[in-house]
Amino acid sequence: MRLGSPGILLLLLGALQATDIQEKEVRALVGSDVELSCVFPGSQTFDLNDLYVYWQISVVGGPKTVVTYYLSGNSSAGHKDNRYRDRARLSLERMTRGDFSLRLYNITPQDEQKFHCLVFRKSLELKEILDVVVTLHVAANYSMPVVSAPSSASEDKELTFTCTSMNGYPRPNVFWINRTDDSVLDGTLQNNTVSLNARGLYDVFSVLTIPWTPSASVGCCIENVLLHQNLTATPTQAETFTGTEHGITESQADPPKKQGAVLSALLVLGVVVVVAVATGWVCRSRCPPRDPRRSQAARPEQTFFDRV
Structure with a gap:
C-alpha cells in the first residue's frame, strides 16, 4: 500500500x-x-x-x-x-x-x-x-491589581471600591478581603466583569460595594489557580480614606502635630551632637594615642575566603 x-x-x-x-x-x-x-x-x-x-x-x-x-x-x-x-x-x-x-x-x-x-x-x-x-x-501572569477607593460617600452611605487586572490566563478567581482580619468578604458584595481581549487573555474589572463604615480597609485578590498565584493589592496611600459621620474624607496628617514632631527631632539631634563633641574632647585628653605598629599587629590575617 x-x-x-x-x-x-x-x-x-x-x-x-x-x-x-x-x-x-x-x-x-x-x-x-x-x-x-x-x-x-x-x-x-x-x-x-x-x-x-x-x-x-x-x-x-x-x-x-x-x-x-x-x-x-x-x-x-x-x-x-x-x-x-x-x-x-x-x-x-x-x-x-x-x-x-x-x-x-x-x-x-x-x-x-x-x-x-x-x-x-x-x-x-x-x-x-x-x-x-x-x-x-x-x-499567563495577571498584572498587579490596581485598586481605587471612593472619594466620597454616596447618599445611601455605601462605599464603592474598584479593582482592575489584565492580560492573564486562565480565567481567574476574584476575592475581596477585609484587611482588618484578612477574612474574605461575602461574594454577593462584588460584581465581576471578566472578558477576553484581542490577545486571547483575560481582563478583570471588579466592583465592591459595602455599607458605610468609619474606617474601611479592603484588598483585592486575583487568584491564578494554574500558577498557584495570588496577587493582592490595596488602595494606594494617596487613595486611603477614613470615614466620619459626615462622609469619607482623605486621610491627612495633622500639620500642627507634624511641626511639633519636627521640632522635637531637631532638639534631640542637637543634644546628641553636643554629647558627641564632649565625649571626643574627653577621649583626646584622657586616652593615649594609638600605636600604628600595634594596630597593624592586631589586624587578623587574610583568610582563604578573603583571598578568593
Whole structure:
C-alpha cells in the first residue's frame, strides 16, 4: 500500500485503535516555548524511510486537525494547520533515536489542547508502535491589581471600591478581603466583569460595594489557580480614606502635630551632637594615642575566603 499524502493516512488512523496510550500533562506560559514529549521506550534506532509520524489535535465534537507530520521518504516534516506553520517542529536526527517529541514555539492561549502523537512503521504493515496524548495547559501572569477607593460617600452611605487586572490566563478567581482580619468578604458584595481581549487573555474589572463604615480597609485578590498565584493589592496611600459621620474624607496628617514632631527631632539631634563633641574632647585628653605598629599587629590575617 502506498500512502503519499497525509489525508490518506488520516483515514486509516480513524480505523486503528491504540493498544497502549501514554498520557502526559505539560504547562507553559504564553509567549514561551515548550516541548511535548513522545519518546519510544528503550534504546532503539529507526530508519526515517520506515516511519510515519503524526502530531494532531482534536476538538470536542469536531474533526482531528494535523499539527505537523513526517511521512516516509520525505526530507522534512510538513504542516497541515497554518496556525502551526513555523511554530511546530520535529527533529529528524532525534527521530532516528526514537524521540518523536514536538517543539512548539510562541505559545498562545489557543494552544491549550490535547496533542496526539502517533508513530507507525511501514515495514510492519503500518503497525502502530507509539501512541501518546499530551495535554498542554497554558497560563499567563495577571498584572498587579490596581485598586481605587471612593472619594466620597454616596447618599445611601455605601462605599464603592474598584479593582482592575489584565492580560492573564486562565480565567481567574476574584476575592475581596477585609484587611482588618484578612477574612474574605461575602461574594454577593462584588460584581465581576471578566472578558477576553484581542490577545486571547483575560481582563478583570471588579466592583465592591459595602455599607458605610468609619474606617474601611479592603484588598483585592486575583487568584491564578494554574500558577498557584495570588496577587493582592490595596488602595494606594494617596487613595486611603477614613470615614466620619459626615462622609469619607482623605486621610491627612495633622500639620500642627507634624511641626511639633519636627521640632522635637531637631532638639534631640542637637543634644546628641553636643554629647558627641564632649565625649571626643574627653577621649583626646584622657586616652593615649594609638600605636600604628600595634594596630597593624592586631589586624587578623587574610583568610582563604578573603583571598578568593
